[in-house]
Amino acid sequence: MAESAQVPTLVYLVTGGCGFLGEHIVRMLLEREPRLRELRVFDLHLSPWLEELQTGPVQVTAIQGDVTQAHQVTAAVAGSHVVIHTAGLVDVFGKASPKTIHQVNVQGTQNVIEACIRTGTQFLIYTSSMEVVGPNVKGHPFYRGNEDTPYEAVHRHPYPCSKALAEQLVLEANGRKVNGGLPLVTCALRPTGIYGEGHQIMRDFYNQGLRFGGRLFRAIPASVEHGRVYVGNVAWMHVLVARELEQRAALMGGQVYFCYDKSPYKSYEDFNMEFLGPCGLRLIGTHPLLPYWLLVLLATLNALLQWLLRPLVLYTPLLNPYTLAMANTTFTVSTNKAQRHFGYKPLFSWEESKARTILWVQTLEGSAR
Numbered sequence: 001m002a003e004s005a006q007v008p009t010l011v012y013l014v015t016g017g018c019g020f021l022g023e024h025i026v027r028m029l030l031e032r033e034p035r036l037r038e039l040r041v042f043d044l045h046l047s048p049w050l051e052e053l054q055t056g057p058v059q060v061t062a063i064q065g066d067v068t069q070a071h072q073v074t075a076a077v078a079g080s081h082v083v084i085h086t087a088g089l090v091d092v093f094g095k096a097s098p099k100t101i102h103q104v105n106v107q108g109t110q111n112v113i114e115a116c117i118r119t120g121t122q123f124l125i126y127t128s129s130m131e132v133v134g135p136n137v138k139g140h141p142f143y144r145g146n147e148d149t150p151y152e153a154v155h156r157h158p159y160p161c162s163k164a165l166a167e168q169l170v171l172e173a174n175g176r177k178v179n180g181g182l183p184l185v186t187c188a189l190r191p192t193g194i195y196g197e198g199h200q201i202m203r204d205f206y207n208q209g210l211r212f213g214g215r216l217f218r219a220i221p222a223s224v225e226h227g228r229v230y231v232g233n234v235a236w237m238h239v240l241v242a243r244e245l246e247q248r249a250a251l252m253g254g255q256v257y258f259c260y261d262k263s264p265y266k267s268y269e270d271f272n273m274e275f276l277g278p279c280g281l282r283l284i285g286t287h288p289l290l291p292y293w294l295l296v297l298l299a300t301l302n303a304l305l306q307w308l309l310r311p312l313v314l315y316t317p318l319l320n321p322y323t324l325a326m327a328n329t330t331f332t333v334s335t336n337k338a339q340r341h342f343g344y345k346p347l348f349s350w351e352e353s354k355a356r357t358i359l360w361v362q363t364l365e366g367s368a369r
């Protein structure tokens, strides 16, 4: 990568740059990558906030496009030094078909890789997910594991299957020759459950709580730990990897890194209450209010209803057999691989991450504050 102290020279492309994580990556790059000359933001749906970014020193180029369309991806990648591929179809509720999830997450990623090869772009960072590891279909716990912890990663749901296949494509592409003869350098970041400003599922839980008179009902034992990471720290890790990948290609190329920070280990519901509690919601019960077998029955009924109603209406409740298994299986990471390989330290402390997320929840419609 050409580098200069004075003149910014680099062109970055962020796919999915208008999504929850993508927006944070885009803003973080503009704040913390002084070598940036142009930032291309590629997304199926362009957001209005992109307009306000056009006034700074970096040229922000908005590109409306679809990762499943190879020619659109190639045109967007041509001339960029670094690609951060964050676009993805995040669906664990049955909103999209398995075929569509595969097309976007797997074929889309293949298109990004081929575009890098064809156009001579050498550095590719892929936003993978903890889901490529687990929880697996057997519900085995993964307790404070790291990138080398043995675990039987077996999935059936289309989302984790697609993320695992896409990650594999990205890692296998490391070292392939791009146009011009240089080697492609790739790596994959695996966030655990991301939270923070803009998180749709947090918004859904908040609205659900408001509908039940400010109450949420405990369904998962407090002892089940679920890994979470603040969106600002996930974005920061992407920015750092993009910055360090050239200098440390031999070490980082073809590697995977969990995204982690100092967010506390808690159950999914207790963790959400760290933000929803200060916004007026209460979690009822110190133990699950319904026995687990009944939750399994309800989740199965929801899945059946979804299938029966599909010709008429899209029924996509939060509770289904997959989300229940996810929430009910311990999966937490404890690692320092990102620190060892490229000097990552969380940019936001837990206190800051929490305060920022609470401030955001307070701006949501229906908030009493």
Ligand SMILES: NC(=O)C1=CN([C@@H]2O[C@H](COP(=O)(O)OP(=O)(O)OC[C@H]3O[C@@H](n4cnc5c(N)ncnc54)[C@H](O)[C@@H]3O)[C@@H](O)[C@H]2O)C=CC1
Binding pocket: 015, 016, 017, 018, 019, 020, 021, 022, 042, 043, 044, 045, 065, 066, 067, 068, 086, 087, 088, 089, 090, 104, 108, 127, 128, 129, 130, 163, 190, 191, 192, 193, 194, 195
């Ligand atoms: N939300 C989470 O807890 C986690 C997310 N991830 C991964 O992070 C990435 C971003 O996820 P989020 O920001 O949460 O999701 P999101 O849905 O908010 O963002 C995804 C973005 O990709 C765009 N996109 C979808 N299909 C596209 C297509 N065919 N062509 C171009 N753009 C397309 C969407 O318009 C959206 O802006 C995904 O790859 C996801 O798998 C990984 C771990 C956890």
Ligand SMILES: C[C@@H](CO)CCC[C@@H](C)[C@H]1CC[C@H]2[C@@H]3[C@H](O)CC4=CC(=O)CC[C@]4(C)[C@H]3CC[C@]12C
Binding pocket: 090, 092, 128, 129, 130, 131, 192, 193, 194, 201, 219, 220, 226, 268, 269, 318, 319, 322, 323, 324, 326, 327
């Ligand atoms: C049973 C319900 C009672 O309140 C709770 C249901 C919660 C679920 C909707 C979430 C529990 C775990 C979440 C997933 C997890 O954080 C890991 C993820 C990684 C990704 O790459 C995408 C998002 C997700 C699958 C996330 C989705 C929501 C949950 C299943």
